[in-house]
Amino acid sequence: DAGITQSPRHKVTETGTPVTLRCHQTENHRYMYWYRQDPGHGLRLIHYSYGVKDTDKGEVSDGYSVSRSKTEDFLLTLESATSSQTSVYFCAISDLAPPYEQYFGPGTRLTVT
Amino acid sequence: GENVEQHPSTLSVQEGDSAVIKCTYSDSASNYFPWYKQELGKRPQLIIDIRSNVGEKKDQRIAVTLNKTAKHFSLHITETQPEDSAVYFCAASEEAAGNKLTFGGGTRVLVKP
Numbered sequence: 261d262a263g264i265t266q267s268p269r270h271k272v273t274e275t276g277t278p279v280t281l282r283c284h285q286t287e288n289h290r291y292m293y294w295y296r297q298d299p300g301h302g303l304r305l306i307h308y309s310y311g312v313k314d315t316d317k318g319e320v321s322d323g324y325s326v327s328r329s330k331t332e333d334f335l336l337t338l339e340s341a342t343s344s345q346t347s348v349y350f351c352a353i354s355d356l357a358p359p360y361e362q363y364f365g366p367g368t369r370l371t372v373t
Numbered sequence: 374g375e376n377v378e379q380h381p382s383t384l385s386v387q388e389g390d391s392a393v394i395k396c397t398y399s400d401s402a403s404n405y406f407p408w409y410k411q412e413l414g415k416r417p418q419l420i421i422d423i424r425s426n427v428g429e430k431k432d433q434r435i436a437v438t439l440n441k442t443a444k445h446f447s448l449h450i451t452e453t454q455p456e457d458s459a460v461y462f463c464a465a466s467e468e469a470a471g472n473k474l475t476f477g478g479g480t481r482v483l484v485k486p
């Protein structure tokens with residue numbers, strides 16, 4: 261597996277609380293992505309980054325923000341968690357040059373009660 | 374934006390038989406089509422991919438075909454084995470636009486011994 265870690269791996273939080281998930285890579289890849297996975301929906305892109313301090317929205321970005329201050333770290337923040345944000349969150353990385361494959365981290369299971 | 378449809382949602386095959394999963398996409402700008410395998414509780418793992426300048430690609434027992442005109446692509450697994458049991462996802466992206474993957478809803482494959 262590519263050098264990608266996510267923390268925490270599991271988290272239970274209450275509605276209305278802020279939550280930050282961390283993705284850390286050791287591959288020096290330029291692109292980083294956050295996806296959420298829900299039954300019947302496959303994986304859906306939340307936000308992505310194409311470099312330090314360069315981020316953009318994905319398909320389901322409402323209620324989420326991201327930051328990337330270093331090449332190796334990409335943070336996903338839920339400012340005020342809701343039950344609809346209960347999901348498994350995957351980080352992925354990709355290089356700028358071919359072959360462009362995206363490699364996924366181990367995932368974070370988040371439960372909002 | 375891109376929309377990817379995947380069929381069937383579940384597939385049960387006898388060990389040794391072939392399995393075929395089909396996907397359609399909507400955005401003619403998409404030029405990269407990966408397939409991921411996800412075992413229960415694990416991260417998605419890239420198993421094969423194809424680019425729009427190629428019509429077919431093979432890797433041992435798995436093959437992918439692409440029909441750009443019809444905007445559909447398929448995964449073929451021959452001589453299925455119990456370890457092929459997993460959820461398979463197709464995806465599509467435009468590599469030059471950040472390689473943001475749009476996933477299909479997934480196919481749960483069960484290989485019966």
